[in-house]
Each structure stands twice: as C-alpha cells, then as structure tokens.
Amino acid sequence: MTPFVDVAFLILSFFMLATKFKPPEPAPITTPHSVSADQLQEENAVHVEFDSSGRVFYSVTVKKQEDEQVKQKIIENINKEKNLGLTAAEMHNFALSTTIGVPFSELKALLAEPVDRRVPLLQKARGIPVDSSNNQLADWIRITKSTFYEYKPNLSVFYMIRGDNQANYPSFDGVVEAMRKADQYSYKLVTDPKDAPVGSELYRERQAEKGGSSKK
Numbered sequence: 098m099t100p101f102v103d104v105a106f107l108i109l110s111f112f113m114l115a116t117k118f119k120p121p122e123p124a125p126i127t128t129p130h131s132v133s134a135d136q137l138q139e140e141n142a143v144h145v146e147f148d149s150s151g152r153v154f155y156s157v158t159v160k161k162q163e164d165e166q167v168k169q170k171i172i173e174n175i176n177k178e179k180n181l182g183l184t185a186a187e188m189h190n191f192a193l194s195t196t197i198g199v200p201f202s203e204l205k206a207l208l209a210e211p212v213d214r215r216v217p218l219l220q221k222a223r224g225i226p227v228d229s230s231n232n233q234l235a236d237w238i239r240i241t242k243s244t245f246y247e248y249k250p251n252l253s254v255f256y257m258i259r260g261d262n263q264a265n266y267p268s269f270d271g272v273v274e275a276m277r278k279a280d281q282y283s284y285k286l287v288t289d290p291k292d293a294p295v296g297s298e299l300y301r302e303r304q305a306e307k308g309g310s311s312k313k
Contacts, residue, residue: 108181112276132156132225133206137152140158140159140160141158141159141160141245141252141253141254141255142157142158142253142254142255142256142257143155143157143238143241143242143255143256143257144156144158144257144259145158145234145238145256145257145258145259145272145275146155146258146259146260146270147224147259147260147261147269147272148261148264149247149261149262149263149264150264151196151224151228151264151265151267151268152222152223152224153198153224153225153226153234153268153272154196154197154224154225155195155196155198155225155234155237155238156195156196156197156198157171157195158195159239165192166192167187167244167245167248167249168191168192168195169188169191169192170244170248171190171195171240171241172188172192173188174240174243174244175201175204175236175237176188177242178236178238179308180214181201181204181205182205182258183204183205183208185204187208187209188208190208190209190210190211190212190215191208193212194212194215196215196219197225197237198219198222198223198224198225198263199219199223199224199225200221200223200225200226200233201233201236203222204295206221207219222255225237227268227272227274227275228271229271229274232271232274232275232278234271234272235274235275237275237281238275238276238278238279239278239279239280239282240279242254242279242280250258255284255285256276256281256283256284256285257284257287258272258273258276258285258286258287259286259287260272260286267309268273
C-alpha cells in the first residue's frame with residue numbers, strides 16, 4: 098500500500114500547485130437566467146461588466162502565454178493616445194491584471210498599486226464612464242480592437258457583456274453605445290444558463306447529444 102499512498106500524495110500535491118483559483122471580483126454581479134447552448138468564451142475575449150449600481154468594468158483575456166504582449170500593446174496605445182504619462186512598471190501591472198474600473202484620470206493611480214491590492218480599490222471605484230457626453234469605454238473597445246487587429250489580423254476576438262440582473266437600463270445602453278462608437282456590432286450577452294424546457298427543440302437536441310455521448 099505504501100507506493101499507492103505515495104502516488105496519491107503526489108497527485109494531490111500536483112493539483113494543489115497547478116490549480117488556478119478564480120480571483121475575487123471587483124463587484125458582485127448576478128446575471129439574469131436564460132436558456133443557451135453557447136459556452137462562455139474565456140480566451141481572446143474582451144469582457145465588459147456592470148453591476149447593480151451601474152459601475153462598468155473592462156478586462157481582456159488572451160489564449161496563449163506568448164499573446165500576453167498584446168495586453169502590453171493595448172496599454173501602450175491607451176497611454177499614447179490619452180497622454181496619461183504611465184511608467185513602464187505601471188503598464189506592466191496592466192498586463193499582469195487587466196481589470197479596469199476607473200476613469201482615465203484615475204488610471205495611473207490604480208496601476209501604480211501592486212496587483213494584489215487593486216481589487217479592494219476597484220470595489221470602491223466608480224467605474225468607467227459611459228455617459229453620452231463622456232463614453233470612455235468606447236475608447237477602450239476601439240483601441241483594444243485595433244490593437245488585436247494589428248497584432249493578428251486573422252485572430253477571432255470575442256466581445257462579452259455581462260450585466261447585473263438589477264442594473265438600470267442606462268448602464269446597458271451606455272455599454273451598447275460604446276460598442277457602436279467603436280464599430281463593434283458583434284457581441285454576446287452573458288447569462289446564467291438554465292436547463293431547456295422539457296419538450297422544447299433545444300431539450301430534444303441536448304437529450305440526443307447525451308444519448309450519443311453515452312454510446313461512445
């Protein structure tokens with residue numbers, strides 16, 4: 098039994114070291130329910146979230162480790178266009194953790210903080226402005242879109258919008274308007290998936306898929 102115990106502890110140690118825990122969110126978001134067959138795209142994706150109070154947050158994820166440099170290029174382009182005066186260390190902090198929930202005027206102070214201290218600051222932040230007269234999210238989307246295109250013109254980038262079920266319509270309208278101003282008309286709304294109603298076409302399709310997978 099001793100070799101089996103050793104193997105069990107080795108496997109346990111591996112999973113403890115290799116598992117990546119989901120980082121705490123800057124704002125709790127309860128998404129509305131829906132019946133959907135699509136899975137959430139986590140790689141090469143631009144995520145826009147807004148909580149019940151209307152605060153808007155932006156983040157971007159990439160697929161491969163070598164693609165991390167696209168994050169660096171995004172913040173360099175933002176810094177150049179908006180003349181923010183970010184240091185190399187501050188831009189590197191953005192590449193390590195891209196969640197942003199502050200106006201451009203407060204971005205330098207946020208990125209000056211270590212990554213592990215930014216979540217508490219974001220929890221108190223006022224969010225990215227999406228007002229009709231000052232829609233800064235549109236700049237984030239536009240520059241991110243152009244940066245991805247410059248980096249890999251044929252790369253498929255997904256745009257995901259996730260909003261709280263209790264959020265007011267102006268927040269959602271401001272996010273959609275930001276997409277429109279950035280000429281990004283294709284995006285997905287993230288919802289909490291539920292089982293398809295019994296007897297529906299989607300229900301029959303899922304039952305058929307389960308039956309096919311069980312025969313393999």
